[in-house]
Amino acid sequence: MKIVLEHLTKQFISRHNSSEIVTAVNDFNFEIPDGKLVGLLGPSGCGKSTTLNLICGLEVPTQGKIYFGELDVTDLPPENRGVGMVFQNYALYPHLTVRQNILFPLENLKGEQKLSKEVMNEKALEAARLVQIDTLMERKPSELSGGQQQRVAIARALVKTPGVLLLDEPLSNLDARLRLQTREQIRRIQKETGITTIFVTHDQEEAMSISDLIIVMKEGMMQQMGKPQEVYNHPANLFVAKFLGTPAINVFEGKILNHKAYIGEDAIMESDAEDQDIYVGIRPEGFIPDKKGEFSCHFDRIETTGRDTSIVCHNDRCISDTDIRVIVDSDDELNNENGIIRFNLKPNKTHLFSRKDETVI
């Protein structure tokens, strides 16, 4: 089912000061195509979870509309929206077995929708098989690992075959190994069921790796939406550029003068934009060591971590919190004269942003 948000806004009254109004979600407009896995990405407190709660109906929007397909669900209570939701802490009922947990939503059905015991059991088992927990049906949640609990929660959300599946930070309670496994599982389950799925995360790698589309948010505002690689390659603004990618993008102060972009004294690339102060963002993989390169830095050290070799260096114009990090092929020839190292820059890995509003030039 496709999901459309129109001018969706949610304001809260501040908990500390009742005259202050906090805008958690600010004028959202986007359309999520049917059957996609969408990552809602942003730092904590940016309104991701609020957006999810608005979509599932636990929160009522201050303004705007939500459509599932053609249906306006803005005023529908959560139980009539046909959504399944997995909470960050899974919220499995601790006193019920896995089977009883998965059966719970089915047992709520009333009237004509009411199912027979056999059908309910069959459906529960089907959902359990999908997430591969069908051998654990009689256990209590406390007897399961974090990853298994997570999958029970997904099975419970899926058992009613919802039109939309919502996952709130689905992987944040798992350890690193399980996280990798589980995100593959989520990807597989989503592909098998074809249910439009939105998941919230603050982990850009997680979002980039399994989403069909990502939506980057900051302070209640949508920053950019697109395919993960597109957003990574063409960030709309400095925030998006900084938020995506590890190691993070290196940011420098620079300027445009006579159709050339400068960092300090080094002219790094051509630009048609008018003269102005700018920020320059260069991805760690955007540097090519070259003796005659246009961009110079002070060499600090070389770090080798597994497959990557990175050069750590610094430059007075760099405004990132950390030193400049450059990922190079280990067979690249390094030139290091008097502590100065020179690079050529890949144009498609170098982004220029206006100093004024931080949007891309």
Add this chain to the structure above:
Amino acid sequence: MYNRNNPKGWLYLLPALLFITVFMVYPLIDVFVYSFEEGYNFASQTYTGVGLYNYSYILHDPYFLQAIRNTFILVIITVPLSTGIALLISLALNSIKKLKDLFQTVFFLPYVTNTLAVGLVFMILFKKTAYTEGLINLLLNSVGISSVDFIEGPYWAKMFVLCFYTVWVVLPFKILILTSALASVNKDYYNVARIDGTSRLRMFTRITLPMISPSLFYLIITGFIGAFKAYSDVVALFGTDLNAAGMNTIVGYVYDMLYGNSGGYPSFASAAALVLFAIVLTITVINLLVSRKNVHYQ
């Protein structure tokens, strides 16, 4: 790593063990022994024989049978009633936002009020004297019901006052425990349940009740034990001559046998105390057995 018979461990436990032995274990054994010593004399510390006569005596004593009857009526009425009312009030408190703290304080006030002071207030409310009918009777009169003497009148009226009083006195503690139990239930359970279209009744029976069942069970057990041990409340309402008032309780009977008008019979008192002990033990075991199935610890 650790040794169950580590002498240091026993040493650390020694002070507590000493106190428990001297002030709890020894008296318990003593009471047990007294209860089988027939014709025990306080002054000379002698007895005439050993046997079950003490038990036979109290079980044929109409005052003791009255006390058992009173205690059981009190327990059977007040424990379910007070727990139920406390649950209702806690649910209501938990569902409001404004003035919640104020109401919580108001409901907790009886807990910090002196039993005898509260007893006096109840006397003023219910007692009929030469000067006034009592507030409740004035209310009853105003709707056309004739006065009842709640303190010295018919049995059911006195029992009503006692139950009313007991429920009112035990409510605050139960409300306190239950509101905190309710507040500690993770809100996400309810959010999930809402999204899954769970009715409010089902949320209560399938989520809330199991989640607060340990607290509820604790309150029922302590409620039973507390009600079986009722004494001071009865004195506060009906004075010390409880046998005459027909409102004695088992603990009251024990006290009377030791120190009251018919006092000086430690053997009878001990036997009565052991009967009470047997009753409380039985009820608690039944409670525990029932709870195995219905209480969910996390």
